[in-house]
Amino acid sequence: MSNNGSTGLGVLAGAALGAVLGILFAPEKGSVTRQRIADQAELQKEKLSSSAAGLRDKIAHTVSVEKxxxxxxxxxxxxxASYKAEDVITTLEAKLKDLKAKNKQFQKTV
Structure with missing residues (x-):
């Protein structure tokens, strides 16, 4: 997942840089160029915001599933553990019963 996020971010940054460089080298008035840069920046901001929201939702879903x-x-x-504890208790009870029986026999012989 980290690799996909890094790749997506790299592609997004490359696209933004390419768009800005394309606009800067276009033979137009400065005001038109500045407006295009502002428009492209706003577009990239919206794309990044959308990508971040999608990533946030994906992470929230993954955390929910893993939880x-x-x-x-x-x-x-x-x-x-409960079943194993029950088995141990049953075994100990059986051993205690045997010990009590042997102790009774020992007391009778003495």
Whole structure:
């Protein structure tokens, strides 16, 4: 995504520079040239603003998707941990039951 943004910005800057240079070397009155430069600058400003808005929307969408994905992963990890904890508790309870039974037998023999 960064490479696409850099490429787009480079193309936009090149187009703006080309337009300004084309206007500067045109054989017209200074006032007409200045007006064309102002018009081109306004046009490039609008294009840049539009590109920035599109990039902002794309980033917001990506962040939203990644946040949802992260929430799903965290929920999955918590669920897995809960099941594993339950397995450990069940195993420990079974071991405790066995130990109590052995302790009872030991107390009877003594």
């Amino acid at each position: 949802h994905s992260l929430n799903d992963k965290v929920e999955s990890i918590v669920t897995d």
